[in-house]
Amino acid sequence: MLSTLIQNFNYTLFRFLYPLPVLLFILSCSEEPKIESFSIPSEYDGPIVSWKLPPNWGENPDLSGPMAGSFHVKTKSGPQGRIGVMPFRENVSTVDVANMFGREMGYPPFNQENLTPFLQEKKIGDRTFEWVYLNSKVETASSPPRTALLALLRQDKDTWLFPFIADQKLVLKESENFIQFLESCSLRSEKNKPILARSPAPLPKTGNTNSAKPLKNPWSWSKPSTWSEGKASSMRIGSYKVAGPNGTQLDISVTSFPGDVGGLLANVNRWIGQIDLAPIQEASLDQYCSSITLAGNSAHLVEAYGEEKAVLAGTLFLEKESWFFKLIGNRTLAEKEKSNFISFLNSISLRGETE
Amino acid sequence: MKESKRKNSLSQRRKNFSFLIPFASLRLTITLLSLSMILIFVATLEQVRIGIRGALAEYFESFYGIWYYPEKFWGGEYLHSLPLPIPGGYLLGGLLIINLTAAYIVRFQWTGKKIGIQLIHLGIILLLVGQLVTQAIQEESRMTINKGERSNYIERFHGVELALRNVTDPDQERVVTIPQNLLEKGGTLIDQSLPFTLKVHHFGVNCNFDFVAPGTPKSKIAQMVNRGVGQSANLNITDKDEDFSGDGMNFGYLVFELTDQGKSLGNWMTISHPAGSHVWSQISPKLADLSFQSIRHNGKLWGITLRQKREYLPFSIELLDIEHENYQGTEIPFNFESDIKLHLDENQTRRALVYMNTPLRHGGKTFYQYQMNDSANYTVFQVISNPSWLVPYIACILVSIGMLWQFSFHLFKFLRKNSKTPAKA
Numbered sequence: 001m002l003s004t005l006i007q008n009f010n011y012t013l014f015r016f017l018y019p020l021p022v023l024l025f026i027l028s029c030s031e032e033p034k035i036e037s038f039s040i041p042s043e044y045d046g047p048i049v050s051w052k053l054p055p056n057w058g059e060n061p062d063l064s065g066p067m068a069g070s071f072h073v074k075t076k077s078g079p080q081g082r083i084g085v086m087p088f089r090e091n092v093s094t095v096d097v098a099n100m101f102g103r104e105m106g107y108p109p110f111n112q113e114n115l116t117p118f119l120q121e122k123k124i125g126d127r128t129f130e131w132v133y134l135n136s137k138v139e140t141a142s143s144p145p146r147t148a149l150l151a152l153l154r155q156d157k158d159t160w161l162f163p164f165i166a167d168q169k170l171v172l173k174e175s176e177n178f179i180q181f182l183e184s185c186s187l188r189s190e191k192n193k194p195i196l197a198r199s200p201a202p203l204p205k206t207g208n209t210n211s212a213k214p215l216k217n218p219w220s221w222s223k224p225s226t227w228s229e230g231k232a233s234s235m236r237i238g239s240y241k242v243a244g245p246n247g248t249q250l251d252i253s254v255t256s257f258p259g260d261v262g263g264l265l266a267n268v269n270r271w272i273g274q275i276d277l278a279p280i281q282e283a284s285l286d287q288y289c290s291s292i293t294l295a296g297n298s299a300h301l302v303e304a305y306g307e308e309k310a311v312l313a314g315t316l317f318l319e320k321e322s323w324f325f326k327l328i329g330n331r332t333l334a335e336k337e338k339s340n341f342i343s344f345l346n347s348i349s350l351r352g353e354t355e
Numbered sequence: 356m357k358e359s360k361r362k363n364s365l366s367q368r369r370k371n372f373s374f375l376i377p378f379a380s381l382r383l384t385i386t387l388l389s390l391s392m393i394l395i396f397v398a399t400l401e402q403v404r405i406g407i408r409g410a411l412a413e414y415f416e417s418f419y420g421i422w423y424y425p426e427k428f429w430g431g432e433y434l435h436s437l438p439l440p441i442p443g444g445y446l447l448g449g450l451l452i453i454n455l456t457a458a459y460i461v462r463f464q465w466t467g468k469k470i471g472i473q474l475i476h477l478g479i480i481l482l483l484v485g486q487l488v489t490q491a492i493q494e495e496s497r498m499t500i501n502k503g504e505r506s507n508y509i510e511r512f513h514g515v516e517l518a519l520r521n522v523t524d525p526d527q528e529r530v531v532t533i534p535q536n537l538l539e540k541g542g543t544l545i546d547q548s549l550p551f552t553l554k555v556h557h558f559g560v561n562c563n564f565d566f567v568a569p570g571t572p573k574s575k576i577a578q579m580v581n582r583g584v585g586q587s588a589n590l591n592i593t594d595k596d597e598d599f600s601g602d603g604m605n606f607g608y609l610v611f612e613l614t615d616q617g618k619s620l621g622n623w624m625t626i627s628h629p630a631g632s633h634v635w636s637q638i639s640p641k642l643a644d645l646s647f648q649s650i651r652h653n654g655k656l657w658g659i660t661l662r663q664k665r666e667y668l669p670f671s672i673e674l675l676d677i678e679h680e681n682y683q684g685t686e687i688p689f690n691f692e693s694d695i696k697l698h699l700d701e702n703q704t705r706r707a708l709v710y711m712n713t714p715l716r717h718g719g720k721t722f723y724q725y726q727m728n729d730s731a732n733y734t735v736f737q738v739i740s741n742p743s744w745l746v747p748y749i750a751c752i753l754v755s756i757g758m759l760w761q762f763s764f765h766l767f768k769f770l771r772k773n774s775k776t777p778a779k780a
Contacts, residue, residue, distance in 0.1 A: 033536035037548040039529050040667060044522035046647065048656065061582070061613075061620050061650050069651065188525055282640065291566050291639045298638045317637065 047087040052184035054177035057083070073166065073174055081166030083178070085185070088159040092281070094119060094152060097161055098132050101148040104165075106137030122151070125183040129153050135168060147171040151182055160187055219254075219295065219323075222347035224340035227252060242329075242337055250329035250337055252344075257322050264289065264315060267324070268302055271313060274328060275306035294325075295348045310334035314345045369461045378457035387451050390442050397422050397441050408513075409599025415444035416490060445490075448483050455480045471761030478753030485746030493741040496666065497725060499631060500674040502732035505698065507671035509720075509738045510663040515560075515607040515627045518665070519549060520647075520658045534664070535560075538609060550653055551620060557610040561595040564606065564626060566641065576610055577624065583648045583659075585610075585624030588641040592624065604629045609661050615652070623648060627661040670718060671698045675706075677734050679727055691727045693734045709736065 047068040053059065058079055060070035069085035098110045098118070110118075115132075122131040130152040136145045144167045151162040162185075164171060164178050171178075217237045230239035230251060238254030268288055269279040280287060292301045294316045302313040312334060314325040325348070327334060327341050369376065377383075398414040401422065405413065414420040420441045424434040455476055463473055496509035514535050521529040531548045541555040557576045566588055567573060573591040580586055598605055607627040613620040626645055628634045636643035647658040676694040681687060692710040697717060699705065709715045715722040719740060726735035 033534040035531060035533050035537065035544065035546045035548075037529065037531045037546065038667075039527050042522060042524065042526055042528045044520065044528055044647070044658065046522075046649070046658075048522065048525050050523070050654075059651050059654075061652055067649075285640050289640075291641065293565075300639065 048188040049085050049087075050186050051085075051181060054174075054181060057177065057181070073170060075170075081164065081170055081174070083164045083166075083181075084162065086161040086163070087187070088161065092159050094130055094132065096281070097150060097152060097159075098134070101150060101163065101165070102134060105134045105146065105148050107134065124179055127153055127155075127182075129162075129182065144168065149175070149178065151178075153182075153187075155187060217254075217256075218350055219348050221344060221349070224337075224344055226337065226340055227344075238325075242333060244330060244333035244336075248330035248333045250327055250333050252327045252341070253324070255324050255326070257324075264300060264317070267313075267315060268304075271302060271311045271326070271328070272304045272306075275304060275309035275311050277304060277306050292345065294323075294345060295350055301345070305331055305334075307331070312338060312341050314348075365461075365464055372457075372460050375457040375461045378453050379460070379462045380454075381458075383450070383454050384458070387447055387454060391447050391451075394441060394444065394447060400425065406600035406603065412599065414441060417443040418446045419443045445487075448487060452480060452483050452487075455483075468764065471757045471759075471764060474757030474760065475754050476757075478750045478755075478757060481750040481753060482747060485743050485750060488743040488746065489741055492743065493739065496738040496740070498672065498722065498736045498738055500672060500695075500734055500736075502674050502677060502734075505671045505673040508665050508667045510631065510665050512663070513605075514664045515661055516664045517553075517609060517611075517625070518658075518660045518662055519553075520660075521655055522658055523655045532665075535607075550655065551613045551615045554612040554614065555609065556612060556622065557594075558608070559594045560597045560607050561605040562592045562608040562626065563595050564590055564592040564608070566639075567591045576608075579622050580610060580624040582621035583623040583625070583650075584642065584644045587644075588639075590624060592626070607661055613650070613652075620650075620652070623650075623659065625659060625661040627663065629663065632660050632662045668718065668720075669700070672696070672722075672736075673698060674734055677727055677732070691724045691734075693724060693727070693736070 049068045051069065053071065056074050057071050058074050060072060067084050068087050071083040072079035073081045073083070095110050095112055095115055098115050102108075102110055118132050118134060120131045120133075122129045130150075132148075132150040132152070134148040134150070136147065146165065147168045149164040149171050151164075153160040153162070162178075162182060164174070166174070221238070223240060227240040227242055230236075230241040230253070236253050236255055238252075240252040242250040242252070244250070265280075265282050265285060268285065272288065273279065288302050288304045289300045290303070292299050292314065294314055297316055297318070299314055299316040302311065302315060304311050308331055309329060310331040312327040314323075316323040316325075325345060327337065394414060397420075398410045401413065402410040420443050422439045422441045424437060424439065425431055426435040428434075459473065459476055459480070463469060463476070465473070494511065495513075496511050498506055498509045500506045515538075516535060517533040517538060519531045519533075521531075529548065531546060533544060533553070537544060538555055538558040541558065544553045544555065556579060567590075569589060571591070574593045576594065577585065577591045580590075584590065585592075592608055594608075595606075606629065608624065609626075610622060610624050612622045625648060628638075628645070632646035635645040645660070647660055650657045650659060673696040674693060675696055678690070678692040678694070679688065680690045680692075682689045690710055692708060695707055695709060695715070697705040697707060697715070707715050709722055709724050711724055714724070715736075719742060721739045721741075721744075722736040723739065724734070725737035727733075
């Protein structure tokens with residue numbers, strides 16, 4: 001009786017084992033990759049704009065940078081003119097906007113006073129626009145005079161800019177269409193949501209992410225021969241100076257701070273303030289910043305020249321700390337030392353990699 | 356009578372499954388186990404060179420691997436150039452399963468006495484099969500949540516997808532995703548949800564990228580880009596081999612063309628960031644648009660992103676608080692802890708603490724505490740999805756019962772025999 005039971009039990013086990021190859025075969029047949037399509041609640045934080053385009057206008061498909069919409073006028077000689085929709089999160093001044101386009105039109109920098117003749121208010125539908133009309137001051141025989149027509153709309157805390165840049169004749173011809181286009185626009189601003197999550201690299205295995213202790217120097221670098229040791233300070237991890245003719249001097253420092261100490265924009269504005277330049281908005285960061293690689297990490301090179309002074313800086317934002325390699329001082333001397341400073345930045349590597 | 360019946364049963368099975376007899380050899384078992392030891396030795400050596408993930412892919416998740424004798428070892432200068440084929444994990448594991456199964460059928464006696472042995476072998480077979488199944492279906496992902504926010508998706512550590520999002524409707528977006536396998540195959544991709552056709556020109560799992568000054572010569576891949584960030588930031592990219600090392604970062608890239616009714620809309624370039632596309636804006640304002648390259652087409656606003664493969668969950672997790680402790684007087688982490696709220700259907704919620712070695716299990720997924728950043732107020736969970744996670748436990752229980760049965764059987768037999776022996780005067 002017992003043996004029959006065991007025998008049956010074993011046959012049950014056997015029956016369980018027998019389909020194994022079949023099971024393995026099924027598992028090996030993985031699903032064919034395919035394109036999937038689904039709907040989710042909107043995660044898009046950017047601006048959404050809808051409009052009705054005049055029939056003779058065309059849309060540019062590519063929207064790089066701050067543009068929420070980009071158009072052209074269809075003419076017999078092809079697409080002409082630049083028409084755009086640009087949202088700003090902040091309440092930018094009309095003077096700043098006028099200066100963005102004024103240089104292209106050959107105007108000196110505007111201020112509140114000298115902008116007044118170019119500025120008027122225009123009511124379109126229920127909305128009131130600030131209307132700036134800049135006719136080109138630069139005229140050449142080969143290119144006809146141009147116009148920048150700037151329409152600014154203040155909505156809640158945001159500013160929407162609609163620039164229309166084209167030949168003067170085309171702007172005049174299309175001004176009615178431009179007004180109808182502005183009237184047809186419905187606008188949703190960018191959600192002002194700060195990006196917090198930042199994990200550009202896996203955490204180190206020891207994993208301490210909240211150290212308030214002074215940071216040790218993990219870097220090694222080569223000092224150019226023209227540099228001598230500079231003033232020591234508890235804030236500085238490296239300090240050098242360069243003495244030039246007529247008492248001119250450059251101060252080079254290596255400093256580090258926990259966190260991002262306000263980020264790139266705040267630091268660039270602090271440094272350009274030190275050489276008497278006006279602060280900038282985030283959109284203008286490219287004016288002073290370019291991307292470089294510091295010790296294998298993506299970093300920024302800040303390069304700003306004032307009338308008398310200049311600042312060059314390599315900025316490295318790591319996960320839990322920021323590193324600044326900065327040169328500041330006389331402009332002529334800084335221009336001369338730029339190649340040495342770049343070599344210095346290129347020589348930076350993690351200790352142990354070169355030792 | 357019983358003994359002859361058993362033998363008859365075994366000989367009947369040997370007759371029925373005679374083709375299995377060569378596979379049931381004990382010599383084969385010993386050979387396979389010896390080769391397994393060699394495989395582990397070689398893979399451990401190679402781990403130093405190519406990292407854990409590389410060694411796993413090269414030697415364990417394959418049928419064979421090619422090993423080069425280390426140059427630094429004795430005689431390395433002569434032997435290093437010689438390629439040595441090493442049997443891979445799939446081959447050895449598969450053969451072991453066949454070997455054990457064959458032995459089970461044509462060598463073992465299916466009797467009560469031997470049931471312990473059979474259970475042990477069944478447990479080992481189950482362990483091997485479980486491992487194969489795990490390899491085939493286990494998925495590792497991560498979930499990053501900012502403090503005070505909720506997340507309802509996980510992203511794979513490895514593998515990317517191209518996401519095309521129609522965000523014209525402020526309330527709901529339509530997402531079309533193209534998996535990495537299709538991008539690797541290349542060619543023209545058409546889907547009824549897309550108003551344009553996408554043609555893959557170049558795809559790679561890793562690349563070097565950099566800004567170049569206007570007029571500087573660029574790689575062939577970058578030269579063809581005339582739209583989007585690749586063009587506005589004047590990006591140059593060059594293909595690079597996948598980095599298998601533990602802290603290696605792979606930047607997948609794709610150069611593609613969009614066409615509508617045969618008319619080209621332009622060529623774009625997109626790059627994936629292994630830590631998530633939100634990181635681009637922190638690297639450079641010029642690269643910020645890589646997280647969402649806007650394209651307007653037929654009055655609709657589309658955004659294109661190459662991102663880590665994403666899976667949306669039917670629930671969401673809210674990060675209420677994070678805590679991070681070190682051993683006193685040291686910087687060695689003692690505990691990472693995330694206080695979370697699980698948002699389920701119909702406004703049901705569940706509070707949980709996730710900390711080291713105490714994961715959250717929900718919906719067939721296990722959420723382990725993985726990374727944390729107090730200063731930036733976010734936590735990262737490693738999310739493992741493995742439907743066969745119970746198999747190793749069942750296998751170990753089977754082996755334990757089998758061993759207990761077998762030893763007890765012999766113990767009782769020994770004790771019975773002893774009790775029958777007359778005591779000496």
